[in-house]
Amino acid sequence: MSRLVPLPAARTRGATPARRWATAALAVVAACLALPVLGAGTSSAHGFSSSVYASVVAGPEGAVRTTLDLEYDVLVVSAGTAEDDPDLVADGSADFGTGHEVDALHGHPDAVLAYVTDRFRVSADGAACALTQVGRATVHQRDGVPYATLVLDHACGRAAAGHEIRSTLFPDSEGIVRGTETIVTYHLDGRSGSAALDTVTPSVSTQQSTASHLLEFLRLGAEHLLTGLDHILFLLALIVGSRRLRDVVGAATSFTLAHSVTFLLAALGIVHVSSRWVEPTIALSIALVAGWYLWRLRARRGTETFEAPTVGRLGMDRADWTRLGIVFGFGLVHGLGFAGALGIDAAWSWTLLSSLLVFNVGIELVQLSIIALVFPPLVLLRRRAPRTALWAGAVVAAGVSAVGLFWFVQRVAGVG
Structure with a gap:
């Protein structure tokens, strides 16, 4: 059974450091949410690129x-x-x-x-x-x-x-x-x-040369994640919904393993799923992963408490395993999206396999870099101003979920 553990006393309420952290957090939230909304609102029938x-x-x-x-x-x-x-x-x-x-x-x-x-x-x-x-x-x-x-x-x-x-x-x-x-x-x-x-x-x-070829695919992997706002938002939802560093790294790694499988199968022509199905599902996955964090906060109901689960093997409770399963499942769909973006459909070869693996390494390096930049300040904010951290996380999750739902409806309707 889970229990409710009180947060540290609200002694930070009104403190100058807390206010500064709150301002910084809300600025980051606004920047994170403005970019995808602007991108979604101005995209044409074929997006920004071709x-x-x-x-x-x-x-x-x-x-x-x-x-x-x-x-x-x-x-x-x-x-x-x-x-x-x-x-x-x-x-x-x-x-x-x-x-x-x-x-x-x-x-x-x-x-x-x-x-x-x-x-x-x-x-x-x-x-x-x-x-x-x-x-x-x-x-x-x-x-x-x-x-x-x-x-x-x-x-x-x-x-x-x-x-x-x-x-x-x-x-x-x-x-x-563009x-x-x-x-x-x-x-x-x-x-x-x-x-x-x-x-x-x-x-x-x-x-x-082989080295030059592989370095090119490493760059492509990094660029595809950095320029893919939907994948960035998915990762952001994972970060704000994670209590510990190992939670977010585990989720990101699960995501990478999953999309590597379908990415390879799609690139080899073994699996083919239309983007009409893939793209709306990716958008829906963003909304659901962000919504998962909001659902986990349901027990608070306005009180200053976090839900502290009774953990099992590997320090993970049932909800943690469920979350990993959800992330892995959606990672399979995101892999199809990566394959569609790269557009490779070729027969098996060691050259192709090594290229695709290096492409995924580029994606993972960017994911870990984003985690390294975003998660430590979030942890510090949670320690110094827990109420602010809680509200900031909820605002980010709600915004990400709203953008994901907007994209889902937009892509199902075939607009933008």
């Missing part, structure tokens, strides 16, 4: 064939604007969602190809390969979003010692989207690999 998918394989006589998948609405607006073809923008917008999107691409093939040619290149031994389009563009649905597919042949001449793939498609400077990633899988020069190209790393070489 993903391009490129499959690059060796062909006969030194040729290289690329299959490009580009988000349809971003392509017609970017190409129409960059190539001074306003009719492409108008036709593409009119055809969007009608099932006849391909008509706009077929009506303006030169503008589309010119845009892609200027921003996606394959080079052999430092010399650019001549590009031609194979057949006509097609349109298909990718996770419920129209994508245009272009097949390109790169004439590289004689057999090359190494190839470089470079993409600057949909750059930030165009003002259409943070575009081009997910490349290649089978060239007797090597197979994958890379995520962006403004920081716009190109990949088949001669890239």
Whole structure:
């Protein structure tokens, strides 16, 4: 049975240190909650970013064939604007969602190809390969979003010692989207690999060293967590709901183990779940994990008490194990979200396995860094001003839960 243990006497009430801590805590709360709300409120149908998918394989006589998948609405607006073809923008917008999107691409093939040619290149031994389009563009649905597919042949001449793939498609400077990633899988020069190209790393070489390749995936893992507000809020909910350091580290580790499993399965193409299901579930998980902390405070009912459980083996009670189970379950779903963001769908290889493991290490390093920054001040606040800490935690949890529910409704409705 659990018992109620009185908090330290309210001698800190009104004390200057407590007030300072309260002000700092509320400022942090406001900053944490303002960012995701602003991000959610201003996101477009495809969010702030776009993903391009490129499959690059060796062909006969030194040729290289690329299959490009580009988000349809971003392509017609970017190409129409960059190539001074306003009719492409108008036709593409009119055809969007009608099932006849391909008509706009077929009506303006030169503008589309010119845009892609200027921003996606394959080079052999430092010399650019001549590009031609194979057949006509097609349109298909990718996770419920129209994508245009272009097949390109790169004439590289004689057999090359190494190839470089470079993409600057949909750059930030165009003002259409931000943070575009081009997910490349290649089978060239007797090597197979994958890379995520962006403004920081716009190109990949088949001669890239293993160490450089793994460091790139470590960076990608760190960036995906830092730029993913939903995952940041999930971690914040875990932190405010943890009594001890080992509670939050254990929960974060459980989360990492879970998302590593589904991330690997999804990246290998063994499991595929539509983002229409994954993204709302991720949002719901944020709300429920934050709500769990509020539910645990129910016994207080306005009194200055924390619930102190009777712990069992490993210093954990039934509620702790339940919380870990919930976190692990939602971690499985978050892994599908990470896999969808990275966009890798490839056959088994040791290179791919090591890349994905390093990607997860990058995620875990950022998680532990955030815990190291946020949890110690929270513990100090709980010791110096327990009432303030309690209210600050409740405000954070309530705000995170509200944002999670807002995102859940928004994503189920298909808005934003």
